[in-house]
Amino acid sequence: MRSRRALFFAVSAGTLLLVCPPAAAAPRTYTVVIDKMKFGPVPAQLRKGDAIIWVNRDFLRHTATATDHSFDADLPANAKVKTVLKKSGAIPFICRYHPGMRGVLRVR
Numbered sequence: 078m079r080s081r082r083a084l085f086f087a088v089s090a091g092t093l094l095l096v097c098p099p100a101a102a103a104p105r106t107y108t109v110v111i112d113k114m115k116f117g118p119v120p121a122q123l124r125k126g127d128a129i130i131w132v133n134r135d136f137l138r139h140t141a142t143a144t145d146h147s148f149d150a151d152l153p154a155n156a157k158v159k160t161v162l163k164k165s166g167a168i169p170f171i172c173r174y175h176p177g178m179r180g181v182l183r184v185r
């Protein structure tokens with residue numbers, strides 16, 4: 078009886094270990110540089126929870142604004158602003174001051 082109960086607990090503990098999902102990858106921080114009125118390349122391996130530091134190297138003010146409003150970084154000249162990706166999917170972004178400045182983040 079006692080050994081059967083011990084076996085039950087051992088099997089339960091083993092099952093518990095098996096059903097626990099692997100630890101999620103730690104969030105990463107990436108940088109996207111704005112230079113000469115253009116957004117630089119965006120990271121290819123973005124995941125929900127990752128952060129982007131938007132860096133404005135221009136002398137003009139820019140923004141990095143998600144068209145779904147999930148982030149909006151206001152970037153005066155030479156500013157850096159960090160945003161966190163709160164959702165997955167394709168997230169188009171623009172500069173609110175310069176309609177030609179745009180890009181898309183693809184977040185898993």
Ligand SMILES: [Cu+2]
Pocket residue numbers: 138139140172173174175178
């Ligand atoms: Cu701009």
